[in-house]
Amino acid sequence: xxxxxxxxxxxxxxxxxxxxxxFCLCKFSLKLPHSLEHVFQDLIRYGKTKEHIKRPSWQLVxxxxxxxxxxxxxxxxxxxxxxxxxSLRSVVMNEALPDWLIxxxxxxxGRTRAAWNELHLSILLLQVLLWVHSFxxxxxxxxxxxxxxxxxxxxxxxxxxxxxxxxxxxVLSINASLPQSVPxxxxxxxxxxxxxxxxxxxxxxxxxxxxxxLSLLAKMRTDSSxxxxxxxHKMPSGGWFxxxxxxxxxxxxxxxxAMSVCCGCSSLTWWLVVLYVLCNQALAAQLCHDYYKxxxxxxxxxxxxxxxxxx
Numbered sequence: 091x092x093x094x095x096x097x098x099x100x101x102x103x104x105x106x107x108x109x110x111x112x113f114c115l116c117k118f119s120l121k122l123p124h125s126l127e128h129v130f131q132d133l134i135r136y137g138k139t140k141e142h143i144k145r146p147s148w149q150l151v152x153x154x155x156x157x158x159x160x161x162x163x164x165x166x167x168x169x170x171x172x173x174x175x176x177s178l179r180s181v182v183m184n185e186a187l188p189d190w191l192i193x194x195x196x197x198x199x200g201r202t203r204a205a206w207n208e209l210h211l212s213i214l215l216l217q218v219l220l221w222v223h224s225f226x227x228x229x230x231x232x233x234x235x236x237x238x239x240x241x242x243x244x245x246x247x248x249x250x251x252x253x254x255x256x257x258x259x260x261v262l263s264i265n266a267s268l269p270q271s272v273p274x275x276x277x278x279x280x281x282x283x284x285x286x287x288x289x290x291x292x293x294x295x296x297x298x299x300x301x302x303x304l305s306l307l308a309k310m311r312t313d314s315s316x317x318x319x320x321x322x323h324k325m326p327s328g329g330w331f332x333x334x335x336x337x338x339x340x341x342x343x344x345x346x347x348a349m350s351v352c353c354g355c356s357s358l359t360w361w362l363v364v365l366y367v368l369c370n371q372a373l374a375a376q377l378c379h380d381y382y383k384x385x386x387x388x389x390x391x392x393x394x395x396x397x398x399x400x401x
Contacts, residue, residue, distance in 0.1 A: 106362065109372075132145060140240065156242050159250075166220075174214075177213065187203075199266045201266040211286065212353050264360060285351055289348045300337075303338040334396055336378050371396065
């Protein structure tokens, strides 16, 4: 019988595997049987990368405006903010986590309530960083990004809503794999170590890179006063766009790597999350890269899709 401790790891591994297969199919121009190919392309593409593919009329029924992206981060801010509040109450007021939350964590890890009697500083730090990241992305979606009339699939929308719910539970589940000590034997802030500092600094730098990249994309559609002039897609330039087509996707990966550093790089579960983010963002970046190359004849040939000089 499969030990339930592995369930959370299996989920992230399977997600990473799916996007790895999807990336390989796109990268090497491999085709599925005709009817499956239409569905596959519809599920992996969104926004501008969906504009030039031929889709049966019935598939259009499942389109949702890409402007709904902010819904994902709104859900994350509320959900992960709630989990952070529970954690702070557990640490500061010595209150146990709610029974329904312990039950959900048991389903993911197979561990009993005792695994969450003491929350590690690494877990609290990850929760704070995840909430800050979600809140920043929510603000960027609402006040920085200028969305075109692109669409996403309803399946992608549902997945995006559930993603940050699972991610918040995953952060808490990591606590069960960290060394347990007698509650109160090590004061919380005495657990602070070098990798917390390094991870937080990398998180801040990657967040600034992402914000700068998204701001450059938005400025291509606005005038000097910030008024929207066009929704057309232009060839990006400036900043890290000189190296890769999608530096904001690279920054997303680095943000998750930074969180792994905050765990001392010792959590298999979080490295599987990083692997998923790598595969997911690589696929999205490759599709954008191919779109730019097909649309702009003068697109820089030395520019990579996602990782400078590599991919």
